[in-house]
Amino acid sequence: MSLKKQSIVVAGGGSTFTPGIIMMLLENLDKFPIRQIKFYDNDYDRQKQIADATEIILKERAPEIKFVATTDPEEAFTDIDFVMAHIRVGKYAMREKDEKIPLKYGVIGQETCGPGGIAYGMRSIGGVLELIDYMEEYSPDAWMLNYSNPAAIVAEATRKLRPNSKIINICDMPVGIEHRMAEILGLQSRKDMTVRYYGLNHFGWWTDIRDKDGNDLMPEIQKHVKQHGYVTPSELEGSSSEDVEESWMYTYGKAKEVYELDPKTLPNTYLKYYFYPQDEVEHSNPEYTRANEVMDHREKNVFSECNRIANIKTAEDAQLVTDDHASYIVDLARAIAYNTKERMLLIVPNKGSIVNFDPTAMVEVPCMVGSEGPEPLVMGEIPRFQKGLMEQQVAVEKLVVEAWEEGSYQKLWQAIILSKTVPNARVAKQILDDLIEANKEYWPELKKENQTETNKEPLTI
Numbered sequence: 001m002s003l004k005k006q007s008i009v010v011a012g013g014g015s016t017f018t019p020g021i022i023m024m025l026l027e028n029l030d031k032f033p034i035r036q037i038k039f040y041d042n043d044y045d046r047q048k049q050i051a052d053a054t055e056i057i058l059k060e061r062a063p064e065i066k067f068v069a070t071t072d073p074e075e076a077f078t079d080i081d082f083v084m085a086h087i088r089v090g091k092y093a094m095r096e097k098d099e100k101i102p103l104k105y106g107v108i109g110q111e112t113c114g115p116g117g118i119a120y121g122m123r124s125i126g127g128v129l130e131l132i133d134y135m136e137e138y139s140p141d142a143w144m145l146n147y148s149n150p151a152a153i154v155a156e157a158t159r160k161l162r163p164n165s166k167i168i169n170i171c172d173m174p175v176g177i178e179h180r181m182a183e184i185l186g187l188q189s190r191k192d193m194t195v196r197y198y199g200l201n202h203f204g205w206w207t208d209i210r211d212k213d214g215n216d217l218m219p220e221i222q223k224h225v226k227q228h229g230y231v232t233p234s235e236l237e238g239s240s241s242e243d244v245e246e247s248w249m250y251t252y253g254k255a256k257e258v259y260e261l262d263p264k265t266l267p268n269t270y271l272k273y274y275f276y277p278q279d280e281v282e283h284s285n286p287e288y289t290r291a292n293e294v295m296d297h298r299e300k301n302v303f304s305e306c307n308r309i310a311n312i313k314t315a316e317d318a319q320l321v322t323d324d325h326a327s328y329i330v331d332l333a334r335a336i337a338y339n340t341k342e343r344m345l346l347i348v349p350n351k352g353s354i355v356n357f358d359p360t361a362m363v364e365v366p367c368m369v370g371s372e373g374p375e376p377l378v379m380g381e382i383p384r385f386q387k388g389l390m391e392q393q394v395a396v397e398k399l400v401v402e403a404w405e406e407g408s409y410q411k412l413w414q415a416i417i418l419s420k421t422v423p424n425a426r427v428a429k430q431i432l433d434d435l436i437e438a439n440k441e442y443w444p445e446l447k448k449e450n451q452t453e454t455n456k457e458p459l460t461i
């Protein structure tokens with residue numbers, strides 16, 4: 001029986017990751033046939049550069065696919081089966097501020113972690129909720145596959161503020177690390193491994209990894225990580241064909257020290273920001289952060305290649321690579337469209353998957369995915385160490401969403417204070433006040449609680 005052809009809108013069509021997604025979709029048309037692709041963005045000029053190249057690529061490689069690029073929500077979200085959402089509210093200019101403002105106060109400057117991630121979350125919530133509302137207005141049966149960051153805060157916001165929406169929040173960091181684990185083991189693919197993993201987004205641990213015969217693969221990976229982190233054997237020998245940027249190589253190497261904190265597990269690379277923030281600050285250049293690197297590399301490369309294709313009016317020699325998240329996006333879309341029951345790490349309401357953790361927390365755990373969406377597997381009881389860390393971190397994420405919803409200065413200050421990356425309340429306030437100034441165009445207005453008002457509250461004994 002032939003598979004139903006799908007209609008997709010890429011929300012954030014001007015994203016540097018859009019070409020990678022398109023290339024991946026074209027490589028998988030046999031498994032995930034497509035009748036229509038639309039782009040939606042709120043920046044016409046940025047999106048047009050990606051769209052002009054995409055139009056040529058589709059004409060040459062899949063002329064049967066209808067293609068539209070638009071900034072009109074009704075045109076974008078009508079007659080859609082899937083919304084693939086990867087917007088960056090405020091774009092890289094704001095990411096640069098997210099990263100540089102905390103560094104002024106000796107605190108990590110990072111896209112999705114610490115005060116930078118909190119600032120990004122305060123911008124992203126409104127943008128993603130708007131996409132959900134468009135989807136439900138114009139294509140109520142569609143699913144949104146969201147990887148707009150910071151996925152942890154966006155996921156908590158969609159759980160709390162759009163509890164009945166068909167949205168799945170996802171992250172490609174575990175996918176990228178599992179690619180490396182497979183290479184360390186000499187396996188063909190990360191899909192040759194079955195994993196057990198738990199955590200919050202960008203804050204998790206692998207606890208069990210087996211091959212298809214049930215053999216335990218953890219000891220061999222742990223032996224490598226103990227010495228080299230997630231740097232692969234070919235990178236160690238200098239024979240890797242991948243062009244990985246220095247800051248990513250540093251991150252993969254740092255996993256060695258993060259692993260030492262719990263040698264029974266294997267860590268997500270993002271944990272380094274919470275356990276060794278002083279090293280990250282020392283390793284950072286406050287004048288030139290990761291945002292600058294991306295603007296000088298990925299953003300420049302993607303847009304110059306798309307402009308080149310549009311200028312010569314052919315994509316025959318297109319140099320556009322497929323990204324990790326592109327491949328698992330297809331896996332996820334296929335699982336929902338064709339009820340494949342794929343096993344994937346997704347960010348979902350806990351609801352007992354981690355039995356001794358807040359059931360309302362958005363946790364990243366293995367799920368079986370079918371046409372009704374993800375069903376989380378039970379990861380069981382987690383140790384005191386991870387439970388304590390996750391309780392603090394999930395409180396940060398929940399406070400940010402409450403601060404956004406209530407316009408509460410106090411709660412956002414508390415969220416920054418509570419982050420493990422911030423030393424004290426005074427530094428937290430200095431960072432918050434700078435971030436408020438920088439995000440005037442994007443955040444809801446925050447009101448300070450008037451002391452006299454709170455004193456009026458009845459004493460509850």
Ligand SMILES: NC(=O)c1ccc[n+]([C@@H]2O[C@H](COP(=O)([O-])OP(=O)(O)OC[C@H]3O[C@@H](n4cnc5c(N)ncnc54)[C@H](O)[C@@H]3O)[C@@H](O)[C@H]2O)c1
Pocket residue numbers: 011012013014015016017018040041042043046047086087088089090091092127146147148149150151170171172173325
């Ligand atoms: N979940 C993951 O693991 C993962 C992996 C990679 C990237 N990402 C995220 O994907 C997103 C895109 O990344 P990028 O580096 O390509 O960003 P980018 O800035 O290159 O592209 C983002 C696009 O979103 C558009 N946009 C911003 N606000 C919008 C709004 N309110 N409505 C519609 N469009 C809007 C921008 O105009 C821009 O074209 C980011 O949020 C990034 O953090 C997530």
Ligand SMILES: O=P(O)(O)OC[C@H]1O[C@H](O[C@H]2[C@H](O)[C@@H](O)[C@@H](O)O[C@@H]2CO)[C@H](O)[C@@H](O)[C@@H]1O
Pocket residue numbers: 111112149171172173174175176177290294323324325
């Ligand atoms: O600093 P950036 O913008 O290059 O990356 C930040 C993102 O890093 C992760 O995504 C990585 C992915 O893990 C890696 O395997 C490869 O595919 O590149 C991706 C983007 O660089 C992380 O999961 C994202 O949430 C971050 O936005």
Ligand SMILES: [Mn+2]
Pocket residue numbers: 151170171172173202
């Ligand atoms: Mn991620």
